Amino acid sequence: MxxxxxxxxxxxxxxxxxxxxxxxxxxxxxxxxxxxxxxxxxxxxxxxxxxxxxxxxxxxxxxxxxxxxxxxIDLTTRDAREVYSVRAALEGLATRDAIGRVDLAALTRLVDAMARGLTEGVASEELLALDIDFHDTIYQATGNRRLIEAWQALRSQVYLFQLTRIRLGHNEYRAVVVDEHRELVTLLTRGQADAVTRFAEEHVHSALRALAGQLSR
CATH class of the missing domain: 1.10.10.10 (Winged helix-like DNA-binding domain superfamily/Winged helix DNA-binding domain)
Structure with a gap:
């Protein structure tokens, strides 16, 4: 109710x-x-x-x-591919633009909270909330109003698809959530624009592959 x-x-x-x-x-x-x-x-x-x-x-x-x-909305494999392909493009641009601007300490605290959550056995939905906060922080750091608005327009759909991914296979999500976000922080810290762009895009594509496999089953 x-x-x-x-x-x-x-x-x-x-x-x-x-x-x-x-x-x-x-x-x-x-x-x-x-x-x-x-x-x-x-x-x-x-x-x-x-x-x-x-x-x-x-x-x-x-x-x-x-x-x-x-x-x-329906959650089909086609819908997932459309949402995640757009998200991959946005993530690549956002992480590149966030270099030198984003609060790295804030991102590290979020990743540390994810790691503690795994150790303490918190629900995957709580990890996802930290996950989304992590990406919100990157987008806000870019200062690019149109990029932020594009993310906000897609954010609820991403959240719903990620919830579905968790509910269909939470172990897979829990296995990668800390390491992938920790690597993003490392690349942002080093200021490696090309590397962080590629990794951010692959971060999204790997999520799509996991979800598409789950939906097809």
């Missing part, structure tokens, strides 16, 4: 609640999102829900069709 929204008529909060529910798996891929039911659960107007769903559609998490309503 969805939690009631704290303030009535706030589309952004409705979007936040529905997004969280999608990420939790309450609304699986392809699930219908009905305005009347969502409004009742959130205790907001249908207009607020409609605006909230429009926010999520701009993020790529849901899709609307005439006479068919709104539903959560």
């Amino acid at each position: 969805l939690q009631k929204a704290g303030r009535r008529g706030l589309a952004e909060e409705a979007a936040d609640r529905i997004r969280d529910a999608i990420f939790r798996g309450d609304f699986p891929p392809g699930a219908a999102l009905r305005e009347v039911e969502l409004a009742a659960q959130l205790d907001v107007s249908r207009g607020s829900v409609r605006e909230g769903l429009a926010i999520l559609e701009r993020e790529g998490l849901v899709q609307s069709a005439w006479h068919r309503g709104t539903k959560v």
Whole structure:
């Protein structure tokens, strides 16, 4: 069940609640999102829900069709290839631009937190939150507004696909998450633009290969 929204008529909060529910798996891929039911659960107007769903559609998490309503996006291998190919290009550019600008100590703290999480057996979803924070830090460091906006437009879809990757094969994710991010910090520290670009792109492509294999099964 969805939690009631704290303030009535706030589309952004409705979007936040529905997004969280999608990420939790309450609304699986392809699930219908009905305005009347969502409004009742959130205790907001249908207009607020409609605006909230429009926010999520701009993020790529849901899709609307005439006479068919709104539903959560499907997670197919084709969708994964489209999302991750765009992400790879963005990651390569972001890591290159972040050289000499990004807070390396902050990135190291995030990787250390991932390593502690593995040792302490935290849920993979907690590791993913640190993972996304790591990449958010790199994008923000670039100072490139359009690049940051491009990442924000894709971020929710990446998060959902990565959650799916974890749920289908969390051991594979846990085996690589620390080492791959530690290597990114090393390359950023050395200022090796070509090397960090290639590794950042491969970091994304390897995630795609893992997810595509899981989805095909």
